[in-house]
Amino acid sequence: MNISVVIPLLNEQESLTELNDWIAKVMQSNHFSYEVIFIDDGSTDDSWQIISKLSNQNNQVKGIRFLKNYGKSQALHAGFKKAQGNVVITMDADLQDNPDEIPELYSMIVNDGYDLVSGWKKKRYDSVIAKNLPSKLFNWAARKTSGVKLNDFNCGLKAYKLDVVKNIDVNGEMHRYIPVLSKNAGFTKIGEKIVQHQARKYGETKFGMNRFIHGFLDLITIWFLSRFGKRPMHLFGALGVIMFAIGFGFAFYLGVDKLFLNPSGRLITQRPQFYIALSTMIIGTQFFVAGFLGEIILRTKQNKKRYLVKDRLNF
Template sequence: MDISVVIPLLNEEESLNELYDWIVKVMQSNRYSYEILFIDDGSTDNSWKVIEKLSEKDSNVKGIRFQKNYGKSQALNAGFKKVKGDVVITMDADLQDSPDEIPELYHLIKKENFDLISGWKKKRYDSKIRKNLPSKLFNAAARKTSGLKLHDFNCGLKAYKNEVVKNIDVNGEMHRYIPVLAKNAGYTKIDEKVVAHQARKYGITKFGIDRFINGFLDLITIWFLSKFGKRPMHLFGLLGTIMFIIGCTFAFYLGIDKLFFNPTGRLITQRPQFYLALVTMIIGTQFFLAGFLGEIILRTKTDTKRYTISSKINC
């Protein structure tokens, strides 16, 4: 199979038929073999019924329905597990991503041998305050911490080699930083392509102000995991060692001073350096324990179920 199109969605019943027709037109005009996998992330409208009807007339349409809303990352994760195409395309269901971009994205992955191509919506039609400004801040911070020179990490329109999506774990809300996950997994041929951005045609955006805060928290998380996720003792052990040495140095100083230079002066417990030494040694010990616990968790963890699927179509 040439192409798998993965489309996570939440309450997009009005756009699904139009999006399906558009994708099929592109696929047939380029003679691609394909599958379209809709991931219904707990929609409360008639989105699933639309997907069922589409699957009845076209066996290339597949669907996964979550029991409730788990988030875009979980939807992509479920889709990535099922895809069979050599090239995997992800796009949003709100018609803001153009299926006309698929042939060139496919060419870049299949013929130019890129691992991942991320869309760049250079000209946007979103609210500048609600989406444009936060996106620019996220992207600037992500470029700085990851070393990837991409302009739009969070663009829903991306293309991947099949092996890439099979070897990354998209969880939490890490869909914003999939290129970083791919880089951390060892895939370095990552680039971007300027893609068309459409104004939303139906419904309203699903993003709120919490997207601004969550984006930065996720970036901190992915930075930490990329550097210390496999070796937490390297961070916590180092911090624990530094704090413990500081505490022991103050304690040694107080002991020497009391024994040899000021035996009749204030008690050690009356000096502020005593409490500084005590606190830093305690903190150092706690950092060591955190590192040990992290190592134990890494060695004993098992995969946990992150979402519940209530229905499937053709998969």
């Protein structure tokens, strides 16, 4: 099979039939063998009924339905597990991603040898204040933190080698950082393609300020995981040594001062340096304990299900 198209969605009943027909037209005109995997992330409208109808009409259309809303990352994870195409394309279900971009994305993976190609919506039709400016700030911070030189981390339209999606773990809200996860996994040939951005035709955007804030918090998380995820003691141990050294330095100074320089002066416990020494040594010890606990958790963690699937179609 040439292509798997993975489409996570939440309450997109108006656009699904049009999107599916558009994808089918592109695939047939380019003679691609393909599958379309819709992942219904707990929709409360008629999205699942429409997916069921489409799958009955065409066995290349497949569906996964979550028991409730678990988030886009979990939906992508479920789709990646089931994908069988040599190239995996992800796109949003709101018709803002253009299926006509698929052939060139496919060619960049197959012919140009990229592991991952990310779309770049250079010209956008979103609100400048509500989405464009926050996205630019977010993308700048992501580039500086991760070292992955992409202009649009948030673009849902991406293409992957099958090996990439089978060897990365997309969890939490890390779908924004799949290129970073891929780089950390060893898939370093990452490209970018300017893609056409469509104005939203149906429904309302799911974007809000809470997603913008969560994006930056996730950026800090992935920065930490990429550098210290497999060796937390390297970070917490170093911080513990620094804090303990500061505390020990103050304690040593107080001891020398009291014994040799000013034996008749104030009691050690009456001096502010004593409390600085005590606090920093306690904090240093806590950092060490945090590092040890992190190492223990890494070695004893068990895989847990992150979502529950209610229904499947054509699997």
